Amino acid sequence: MKGCSPPPKRGQFRRRFRWGQREALPRVALVGNPNVGKSLIFNCLTGSCVDTANYPGVTVDLSERVVRGESQNYLLVDLPGIYGLEAATPDQSAAWDYVFQRKPDLVVAILDSTNLARNLYLLMVLMALDLPLLVVGTFGDKAEQEGEPVNWEKLSQILEIPVIPVVAPKGRGIPLLRREILKALSRKKTQAFPLPYPAFMRELVSRLEDLMKKAGLPSRRSAFLFLMGEESVRQTLGERGLLTEAEKTLESFLKAYGVQDLPGALSSFHNSLSRVIAQAVQKPHKHIPRRLEKFLTSPLSGAIAALALLVLVFSALFLVGGWLSELLSSTWQAVVSPPLERLAILIFGPGAWAKVFLWGFDQGILAALTVGIPYIFIFYLILAFLEDTGYLSVLSFLGERLTRLFGLPGRALINLVASAGCNVPAIAGTRILPSMRERFIASLLILLVPCSARSAVIFGAAAPFLGWGAALSLYGIVALLILGFGTLMNKIYPGKPSILIAEIPPLRWPQFNLVLRKTWFRFADFLYFAAPILILGSIFLGGLYETGAVWSVVAPLRPILEGWMGLPVAAGLAILFAFLRKEMSLQLLLVLAAAQAGAPTTNLLNFMTPAQLYVFVYFITVSFPCLSAFSMLVRELKAKNALIILLIMLSFSILTSGLLYRLLVALGFH
């Protein structure tokens, strides 16, 4: 891979390819099992990348990129890894949605030579779907080292499709692949050999094909999908009034041949076929020792390694992230804030408007930066690295017993640990979880974990005035809440925990530039999404504050704040601003305390009783996510789920705060 140009900014794309032009380009999709080196090939092909834009999938974003070829430009997309037609996770269904809805002009099927039979199974499915195909074999060098070279020419002869061996890290085979893609695109149709189904299947398919033609559907593909019980095809047939006929045809065949489970029979057929082909082109299996893998997965050494890693992730986020955050913030305040202030006064004149402007563009951008770069970028980097090594799956195996209490796969451990640094990237990281159920539960638990900002409040407000015991007891309460909420949600959330099988791929040393690129793309995505929200949110809150309108917002909360939770109404102001940034509530509280005392003070007890302070810190810790976390929540789980989580947290924490206050008063802390 020779020097990739730096990832271009979004605006650049619009100058070069307008939407219409882009839509007119042919599409090429990279399809394969997880971990077969798709991204590596994607990266090689887009090495001189022209542009990027995100294609919004159902639940995950797939990125389509324009590749400039000698004779033709095309859109290349790197689809999430799949094993077969059955999707176990949202990203797997997104891959199929792309294939069926966006209808790529060419599908490049990628086969891992070190696990050929299973990879061929997917290829059989792709062939059954009658997709225009080109085959790429990866990790051929590794297979050769292991004494199992693959005879690619023979494979190509059997499949009647061009097969291109590629060793992506060394760039071998890439120029050929480029040429073959262009060739295949100009050929329009790359026809593979018809799968040798039993005669009755062929007859059934040809009958169904006629019906599909009538319905205006791609005939072979739809016939196969219909046989597999695919809902969308049935729906289209229903709309055209052909469903009963298709069902009758199928029924009569199944009855006549006594087939009970045709999709199952087809799957087994594809499985046998893939193994026969694999045997024909590759020498039989030899035992390959995997010492590192053994070490990392064996219960004792593996647990120690995992623990060490989690500590490392945590300290990277907590210490390095905290330090960087501090550094950025002080640099910003020293370098950017003063000129910004002058600018604001220049534009708006001294007064409320200038201050509102500063809330948005000084405080707001600062918030995005101090959360974004130190916590999110670092976490994304670690996550991308771990993803690319394949270690996340090992963690999934080791930690499952614990996380299964909450109905989560073991890999969710990494999110929970990371959330102690910052909740935002941990929520973004729930993308590695398979279903909305898991993502919902994990996100709720993540939001309960005190992030570094909330830890700052606990250590800044509770520890000095209430003592270390009080501060630590808050962590104890949080731990209990996580245990309780996790177990409860697992019980009451509809459905069952879905990840019960996870592949443990062979560990591989990641390509560092790939890791960086992945990190950058995800990070840029966050910035584009969160920065505007943070700026607008800050302007809004700043406006409320500067105009004094904030008091009329807080006042109606008096019954809840004062009556139930026992807090002074002024503390409501601090709570409101905690929504912007959690640690800001502490700063504001000190300001309020000073105002109350009429003189600068650092003792919060001048302002609140110990019981009030404890309840306040408790409430700040578990009541609601900050704006960054909430916007990430909306992005990842959609608005409805984000609101449900917010409601759960708010109502629960308001309820328990009141109870806690009464308990503390009864215990004599007033």
Added chain:
Amino acid sequence: MKGEIKASERAEEYLEALYHLIEEEKEITVSQVSQKLGISAPSVFEMFKRLTEEGYLESSGRGNYCLTEKGRSLGKQIVRRHRLLERLLVDVLKMDWGLAHEEACRLEHGMSPEMEESLVRTLGNPATCPHGNPIPGEQKEGSPEVPLSALRKGRRGIISRIVDEEREFLRYLVSLGIIPGAEIAVEEIAPFGGTRLVSLGKSRYSLADEIAQKILVREK
């Protein structure tokens, strides 16, 4: 040459019949077999002599005979192939049950192990023949069907069946290569008993306990 093949086919028929008898009783006599097969006692005796010479049968005194290990496994194989063929003839080719039995008798002898394997797969590893008799497994006696969750670390087995109602889930397993007939090894068991790390061909998976309980294997 031809005669020899015929003779061995006949020997196979005998072994099949003997295997059936032995499913019920441990030892057999010439007269039992003669009755059962409707063949004259002298020719049964003749065949017994031959089978004993070839090491399929052994005399346990007083005119009683029992199958040797070799005889038992060959008999079992024939029975297995016979019942698989019956399933094929009845289920796929829609043949009458009675005819299927005779047809299976004729076809069972020349079958290669590859064909047997593909039959098993095509038919979805059936447990019984159309008449409801169990299809004996290809493993040695003494390796009963157990859930994968009962296998200890380092053990391996052949997947015999997957007990799950949901077909889409079964197909997902197929796409991972988890299919009857495949060899699976338990590499690690996570602490507190539960998740298993298994290897299967060249793939390794972490399987939750629930899944491991649904995968039935015969230990190797």
